[in-house]
Amino acid sequence: MMVKKWLIFGASIVLGMGLVLNSAMAAENAPYKVGAVFSVTGGGSFLGDPEKKTAEMIAEEINKNGGINGHPLELIVYDDESDATKCTLAVKKLINKDKVCAIIGPSISGLSLAILPLVEEAQIPLVSCAASFKIVHNEETGKPYTWVFKTPQSDSMAVEAIFNDMKKSNITKIAIMTVTDGYGSSGRGELTRLAPDFGMTIVADEKYGPKDTDLTTQLTSIKGTAPQAIINWSTGPTQVAAIRNWKDLGMTSIKFYQSHGFGSRENIKLAAGAAEGIVCPLGACNIASILPDNHPQKAVTMDYMKKYSEKYNETLSSFGGHAWDALNLVAGALQAVGDDKAKIRDQIESNKMFVGQHGVFHFSPEDHNGLNKDAFNMVIVKDGDWALAD
Numbered sequence: 001m002m003v004k005k006w007l008i009f010g011a012s013i014v015l016g017m018g019l020v021l022n023s024a025m026a027a028e029n030a031p032y033k034v035g036a037v038f039s040v041t042g043g044g045s046f047l048g049d050p051e052k053k054t055a056e057m058i059a060e061e062i063n064k065n066g067g068i069n070g071h072p073l074e075l076i077v078y079d080d081e082s083d084a085t086k087c088t089l090a091v092k093k094l095i096n097k098d099k100v101c102a103i104i105g106p107s108i109s110g111l112s113l114a115i116l117p118l119v120e121e122a123q124i125p126l127v128s129c130a131a132s133f134k135i136v137h138n139e140e141t142g143k144p145y146t147w148v149f150k151t152p153q154s155d156s157m158a159v160e161a162i163f164n165d166m167k168k169s170n171i172t173k174i175a176i177m178t179v180t181d182g183y184g185s186s187g188r189g190e191l192t193r194l195a196p197d198f199g200m201t202i203v204a205d206e207k208y209g210p211k212d213t214d215l216t217t218q219l220t221s222i223k224g225t226a227p228q229a230i231i232n233w234s235t236g237p238t239q240v241a242a243i244r245n246w247k248d249l250g251m252t253s254i255k256f257y258q259s260h261g262f263g264s265r266e267n268i269k270l271a272a273g274a275a276e277g278i279v280c281p282l283g284a285c286n287i288a289s290i291l292p293d294n295h296p297q298k299a300v301t302m303d304y305m306k307k308y309s310e311k312y313n314e315t316l317s318s319f320g321g322h323a324w325d326a327l328n329l330v331a332g333a334l335q336a337v338g339d340d341k342a343k344i345r346d347q348i349e350s351n352k353m354f355v356g357q358h359g360v361f362h363f364s365p366e367d368h369n370g371l372n373k374d375a376f377n378m379v380i381v382k383d384g385d386w387a388l389a390d
Helices: 002-028 045-064 086-094 107-123 153-166 182-194 218-222 237-248 266-271 284-290 298-312 320-339 343-347
Strands: 032-036 071-078 102-104 126-128 148-150 173-179 202-209 227-234 253-258 278-284 376-384 386-388
Touching: 032 045, 045 071, 045 320, 071 086, 086 102, 086 107, 102 148, 107 126, 107 148, 107 182, 107 284, 126 320, 148 237, 153 182, 153 253, 153 278, 153 376, 173 182, 173 218, 182 202, 182 227, 202 218, 202 227, 218 237, 237 253, 237 266, 237 376, 266 320, 266 386, 284 298, 284 320, 284 376, 284 386, 298 320, 320 343
Parallel strands: 032 071, 032 102, 102 126, 126 148, 173 202, 173 227, 227 253, 253 278
Antiparallel strands: 278 376, 376 386
């Protein structure tokens, strides 16, 4: 009987040790949970759809290669349907239910701005895929938000790139037209703020709604002011409507610039020939194949273009590149420091040489975007495709 008791006791110890070991092994191999919120449907789907596809492609590749230090990457993606309320609910779910260690997205500037207080309070790293400089600039303190980063080039950089290109052509008299959403409002603010610094006189300042399909009225008003160039600041279908109306009104002698939100070949197709001669600032991922061989982003942009095109049988856009940069930044931090939120934040902030789709990022406590004017290339639509502008 005593022997039997000792055998049972010994078996219990072995079982207990096994459970402890299994628990330890499970903890060692527990997945790293990263959240993503994209506008996969709704008005911002042209942004969110390629972002979602890109993020899923990267996560799949990471896991095929053994994960991150032996940990699978669990990417949890929610569609905010281009709606601020749904975006906020999705972020709350990622933080409180899914217990993610970092979040990438949202796709849209207005939605990114809406959730800033939430992620700051929760103290969780966010890498936004939207453009407004306000996403990483706290106007009250004049410094970046503590927990927030972003990968798209800021609208201020895009404005500077456009104005510098105009100066080469001795353009000083301009008209601007902007959409009345977060992206357009932020762009308009930078256009009007920086115009005097570059010797630009704004002779017309037109606005339109994000769902407008005909901008003839705004362009007719602009035509009467005889500007040397027009800058349109929007994303999505309104960009296409603007240039089609510009051509229909016989205004092609007035040079037309788009913002960096024009960064998709699909816009060129939808313009049905009207986009010829349009100029805009774009990141390297849009023009990977025509970059010089010694360009620092040549290898990563060509690799992304090849893999994305083969997997999804579609051309890539700037917007998928934003997600590429965001998720790879987080994955690099996970590899370096594990899934501790504060350490991830610190690791991203100290990343001084991240070669991405939209530039070579140099983050710092003073700069949570990490890009400068070199992140843009001035591009012109030529023969139905992108070409480097002279």
